[in-house]
Amino acid sequence: MAHVSVRNVSRSFGAHKALDDVSIDFPDGGFYALLGPSGSGKTTLLRLIAGFDFPDEGQIAIDGDSVERVPVEKRRIGMMFQNYALFPNMSVRDNVGFGLSVRGEPRHKMAAEVQAALDLVQLGSLGERRPHQLSGGQRQRVALARAFVTRPRVLLLDEPLSALDKALRVDMQFELKRIQREIGITTIFVTHDQEEALTMSDRIGILRDGRLVQEGPPDETYERPGSAFAATFLGDANICEGIAIEGGIRLANGTEINIEKPVKGCTRCAIRPERIRIATSGAPIPAGDNRLHGTILRRVFAGNIITYFVDCSGLELKVLVQNDGSIQPYINDAVRLHWSKASTVPIVSD
Numbered sequence: 001m002a003h004v005s006v007r008n009v010s011r012s013f014g015a016h017k018a019l020d021d022v023s024i025d026f027p028d029g030g031f032y033a034l035l036g037p038s039g040s041g042k043t044t045l046l047r048l049i050a051g052f053d054f055p056d057e058g059q060i061a062i063d064g065d066s067v068e069r070v071p072v073e074k075r076r077i078g079m080m081f082q083n084y085a086l087f088p089n090m091s092v093r094d095n096v097g098f099g100l101s102v103r104g105e106p107r108h109k110m111a112a113e114v115q116a117a118l119d120l121v122q123l124g125s126l127g128e129r130r131p132h133q134l135s136g137g138q139r140q141r142v143a144l145a146r147a148f149v150t151r152p153r154v155l156l157l158d159e160p161l162s163a164l165d166k167a168l169r170v171d172m173q174f175e176l177k178r179i180q181r182e183i184g185i186t187t188i189f190v191t192h193d194q195e196e197a198l199t200m201s202d203r204i205g206i207l208r209d210g211r212l213v214q215e216g217p218p219d220e221t222y223e224r225p226g227s228a229f230a231a232t233f234l235g236d237a238n239i240c241e242g243i244a245i246e247g248g249i250r251l252a253n254g255t256e257i258n259i260e261k262p263v264k265g266c267t268r269c270a271i272r273p274e275r276i277r278i279a280t281s282g283a284p285i286p287a288g289d290n291r292l293h294g295t296i297l298r299r300v301f302a303g304n305i306i307t308y309f310v311d312c313s314g315l316e317l318k319v320l321v322q323n324d325g326s327i328q329p330y331i332n333d334a335v336r337l338h339w340s341k342a343s344t345v346p347i348v349s350d
C-alpha cells in the first residue's frame, strides 16, 4: 500500500499545457478513477506518477518519497498502458512472469504466481500461446495480469478494460476490484466509461484541458457537480439558464425554477433526467416540487429505460423513465413534469 501525492504539477509539450497545476491525493489502498475527455491529460499524469516523464513544475511523491529519487525497479509500480505492448516473441506465461523473473524470483514460486494471475483474468489455459494468437480482449487481460502479478504498491491502469465486451468487462471489473482489495494496492484507473468509474472507485477526479475540475467520492461528485462540464461529463443533466431570483432562477420564458440551496447570483442549475417525474393523471404532485406542463417531442426506447424529450414552453427537458411495464406516454402527449427542489443543483461555472 502506498499513498501517492501529486502537488501543483504542470507539464507542457511545446506551447501546449497538458497538465496545469494539478494537485491530487491518492489515498493509501484506495481505488481512484480518473475521468476526462480525450487529450485532457490522463495518460500524461500516469506517466509522471510512474516516473517515465517528469513535471515541469510541482512534486510527485509515493509514501513521502519523491519519485524522481527512486530508481524504476524500486518503485514497485504496476502499470498497464493504453498501448499495452506485450513481448511478441514470448508466450503469455512469460509475458506475465517477466517482472517476477527480473526480480529473480525462484522458478516454482514464479510459476505458481503466474498461473494464479492467469486464472484470475480467465486465461488459465492459454499460457503457452503467443500474443498474436490471442484476441484483443485476451491480450488486454494478459497485460492486466502482468501489471498486478508483482504485487505492486501502486497500480496504474490506463483504460484496462476498454477492449472487452460488456459481460466480460463486468466480470473483470469484479475481479479487478477483488484483487485490489485483497492486495490492498493503491489503484489509479483511467476510464472513459462513467458507469465503471462510479461503480468501482472510492474517489473520482475529472480532468479538463489539463486541469482538475472536480474531485470527490462518486456519489458526491454525481450529486453535487460544481460545473456544467462536470454535470454533463459524469452522467447526464439538463442545464437551465436564466436570471437569479430569490430562491432560484427565472428562465427567459418566464418559468421559475426553485432551488433548495440556491447560491447568490447564480444563473444556472442542473437537473438530472432521472430526477424529473412525469406525473400520472390524478396523482398529487408533492408540495414544493418544481412543476411544468409540457409536450413530448421525442421518445427513445432503450429496453429498461425510456428517454423523453419534453418541450415546456420553449424549454426542452430530457426525462428518464424506468420501463416498469406501466402505460407510458407517447409523442405529442401533453404531460405534467415535476421534480424536487433538492434535485435542482446550482451551477456556478462552465
Ligand SMILES: Nc1ncnc2c1ncn2[C@@H]1O[C@H](COP(=O)(O)OP(=O)(O)OP(=O)(O)O)[C@@H](O)[C@H]1O
Pocket: 013, 016, 018, 036, 037, 038, 039, 040, 041, 042, 043, 044, 045, 082
Ligand atoms: N510526448 C508528447 N508530445 C507532445 N504532445 C503530447 C505528448 N504527450 C501528450 N501530448 C499532448 O498532451 C495532451 C494530453 O495527452 P494525454 O495523452 O495525457 O491525454 P489523455 O487524457 O490520456 O487522452 P485519451 O483519453 O485520448 O487517451 C494531448 O493534447 C496530447 O496531444
Ligand SMILES: [Mg+2]
Pocket: 042, 043, 044, 082, 158
Ligand atoms: Mg490516454
